[in-house]
Amino acid sequence: MSSLESDKAMSPKLTVELLRQLRLAMKNCKYFSEPIQAYIIPSGDAHQSEYIAPCDCRREFICGFNGSAGTAIVTEQHAAMWTDGRYFLQASQQMDNNWTLMKMGLKETPSQEDWLISVLPENSKVGVDPWIIAADQWKNMSKALAGAGHSLVAVQDNLIDAVWLDRPQRPSTQLMTLGLERTGMSWQDKITALRAKMRERKINWFVATALDEIAWLFNLRGSDIEYNPVFFAYSVVGMKTIRLFVDLKRLEDPAVRQHLQLDAPSRPELSIQASPYEAVHTELQAVCAALGPKDKVWICDKAGCALTQVIPKTHRSQISYTPLCLAKAVKNATEIQGMKTAHIKDAVALCELFAWLEKEIPKGTVTEISSADKAEDFRSQQKDFVGLSFPSISSVGPNGAIIHYRPLPETNRTLSLNEVYLLDSGAQYKDGTTDVTRTVHFGTPSAYEKECFTYVLKGHIAVSAAIFPNGTKGHLLDSFARAALWEAGLDYLHGTGHGVGCFLNVHEGPCGISYKTFADEPLEAGMIVSDEPGYYEDGSFGIRIENVVLVVPSKPKYNYMNRGSLTFEPLTLVPMQVKMMNTDMLTQKERDWVNDYHRQCMETVGAELRRQGRKEALDWLIRETQPIA
């Protein structure tokens, strides 16, 4: 994704002039009654999106660092940027010496609050764009600053935009309507279900700010943000009102008008009032001005501060996960079928890729970039392909040990018969979203590489085959993925799984599998998560085995307290390379799991390869799914 992870060479951005202009803006009383002594530039957009559009890459613009996580703070004297361990090297290469890199996670690195307090003169004002900072972050920062005699102030005009002369336009791509055959539930029924949840909790209004929730609610997709089929919008839903805030030009499309019943709503309470994207603030003010004394408005605690503060405190009900986030996470039968179809097509493309790689690698012409491009090419031949679901991590040998690696021309390594190859990639199809990682060797892996691969495989299987009670939170399964690695003294420093959207964001809440005990919601049948343990040996190789798996009911021997049990069903159906396994290290149960999984790959993907007449890939699949003894 060019805006976030640019392909350009890593020379630092020159920021002297930019910082001078920003500091002028910080004193310019056009923007506020009194000058501010510091300005915070967070990473995100007004919807707290994980991936952002070029027009929202303000932190990159001001400091040059284009990683996915980082916060810049500029004072009259200093400029500092906080990021985490994944990005220390990249940030130090992309920022010039006007900037101090603040390495998060190191003991000696101060928090943003502590640093501000240490450098600011007394009674300082610290500015931030209230649209971009999340309500919970505002609260923490504001409290910390107030405790030291400073104050956090909302600066309505974004000061970066003020100095960013060639800032790109906010995208307004064509909207795609999804019918019942794709969504399984009309937007009208989703509205009705939302209102039922609101009634149950005595809530009168709900403010939707997350782009994937709005896309899901209205059964619409866009392409405003690369890899994420979403569009810029807000929605405010009351018991009799539906307000949609979006660039009105997008609603001129007859298909969209008809889909949303803009011209002839079936029932008055299902009539959508469309307003410009920018009107959300004033319109929400109007809604709040008309609230009854006991009326309550729901908004996510991670929503932007500006919108959150429009709702008077006594009427505000902040929640960690919105009812849309929870409903979206549990896929219905149509969505599950769509996800299955998408994963079969995705497997076809990967079988083709691996068969092709086997042929081409010996010629020495395949690189990390060309392999990723070829994978995209094969995927794009599949029906209803829309695009990739994230930038492919295509990494050879030592590059595989960089967990968030993305090949750049200057790091691009050639695939060979001597090194481990890790490919973590996925796509958006109109019927579903995929995300799969396979780690393979095209020559002869070393005993140590096989040993490590097998620990990771044991972890993958331990999660995938786990049976657990209904209501179990995903974080309770994380250690299953690590037990075999831990026994050998090894580990990996990332979570084991994330929620996956259905033709939506490849990362979504509210469930996941991680040692970090964030407030994940219990797993339930119909949820879809990834299972992706790994092992990374700095300077040598990286291993990750990732399937997307569906939570399904399980029927073990007993049923304690009638709670019911759950397990996982793999949606990803791409063989795991037996050559990388030390099968002596596997238990009989694990061997059975591998054989059973490969039988499913062969049956399901083999049939599709046959149907599509892709002979070479079929031969490859047949060979790669031979049972192990």
Place this chain on the structure above:
Amino acid sequence: MSSLESDKAMSPKLTVELLRQLRLAMKNCKYFSEPIQAYIIPSGDAHQSEYIAPCDCRREFICGFNGSAGTAIVTEQHAAMWTDGRYFLQASQQMDNNWTLMKMGLKETPSQEDWLISVLPENSKVGVDPWIIAADQWKNMSKALAGAGHSLVAVQDNLIDAVWLDRPQRPSTQLMTLGLERTGMSWQDKITALRAKMRERKINWFVATALDEIAWLFNLRGSDIEYNPVFFAYSVVGMKTIRLFVDLKRLEDPAVRQHLQLDAPSRPELSIQASPYEAVHTELQAVCAALGPKDKVWICDKAGCALTQVIPKTHRSQISYTPLCLAKAVKNATEIQGMKTAHIKDAVALCELFAWLEKEIPKGTVTEISSADKAEDFRSQQKDFVGLSFPSISSVGPNGAIIHYRPLPETNRTLSLNEVYLLDSGAQYKDGTTDVTRTVHFGTPSAYEKECFTYVLKGHIAVSAAIFPNGTKGHLLDSFARAALWEAGLDYLHGTGHGVGCFLNVHEGPCGISYKTFADEPLEAGMIVSDEPGYYEDGSFGIRIENVVLVVPSKPKYNYMNRGSLTFEPLTLVPMQVKMMNTDMLTQKERDWVNDYHRQCMETVGAELRRQGRKEALDWLIRETQPIA
């Protein structure tokens, strides 16, 4: 423990007159400027102890319910008591119909805050004893009430005490001094280490309120609270000052005076200023009045509200776990040796008990109560025995399914050859604290009982044998204990382990093994926890297998990022009944673990039984530790 779990028959306490008097007190302006409309009576004492002394059983006094957890609230019209699922039956039997039982955990049960808001007239005042309510609870309750127009007020005189005419005296038992041979570290060195931590965090004063922390700090023990070798005290430690608040009569003992160097302190900064227990409030006020503008005072966020609020907010630094709690959890070499010795003696007593039970049960004369008494009798014959560490859970057949069962005359069941027997018991010795559960059958267990026992055993072994990285939190190991049960559709509804003190409380923070992701601290070598998975079949039987285990370094094949690895070493050395195992269900690794464990029991406890000349128990041990094939 008679005050908490009385042996008296379960007839409800008559509370009409008591409630009338309490309500009079709630209007009596002797206690406050304006009458209060509700009064909260929490369970605990001013030190937030888990077990409490008879004089602190105020909630039991007012409502009759004597379980370990519950909060009573009395308004002008209503009286309600909140407790959890363990106690629904007991509470309903012990309370008369002036009380409403509030069943916590049920959807329809309101929280205390919500209930108060629903029943109180506008602008009500809700009173509570600020010494007993913890600071964090005060904060939550106060906020909720304020949001509804009410206020929480601190009532300095406890209103229960005002109507409790025959309230017992606060105990003031003789203090026991522990020398270096027991503690491994002088109290002077502990003070110095505490001050180093304070200096590191720029803290000027530390307020100790937890009784076990104070006992540990000063290497003193008492017997003010049954099962817990602690004494009522507070301590306030500054960089040059040590203040101890305790009944001054206890310091007249020459041994204690010498131990604390009261008459001839070695260095001025190690001189202890003793003051009466009750003086802590005014003395802390004096300390706070003399604070410099940047001075900070450390206090646990679970300390009583009254003492916490003495410290002005700008000087207050509240922490989840105090440095004493953290230091106490990591046992030194002397404490570890003491714990090992205590566990060997404890195993001797249990070997004797089980040998004796085998002989006696066929006669039909052994009951749950007499078996527990016999266990205590055998333990008391061991050197340095002080008392039990908690009330024995001695349960036969269906009683075993009641997790917090304690035999009462009216529930007392006879041990037989036909039912499973679960004994969870432990003792305080001057060198250490024990806690062990064994589940046995004296006839022939059913295939189902064996199956369930074996799942629990697999879970016990999975935790005990787990290897995990340094820095792992205990809650990440909880699922290991459940995996085998989950696979069969079974589970247990309690945590897997708790921290264990060294001749201190049998339950202590800050580490544990639980699916509840409380803020546990990472495990480190020297910590001691229990490993106690179980399975409970209502109306039939209960199974639990509990060892106390020591966290020790482990040396697996690799050492990822030089983090080092840990595992557990069982301190408990009592055979697990092979008769209860379905050994076909065990893997070879698990069988090896059982045989290895039994070999250790035989070697270590066998030698001690020989030394003590306890022949029958030795024969029993030899038979019970025969290797399985």
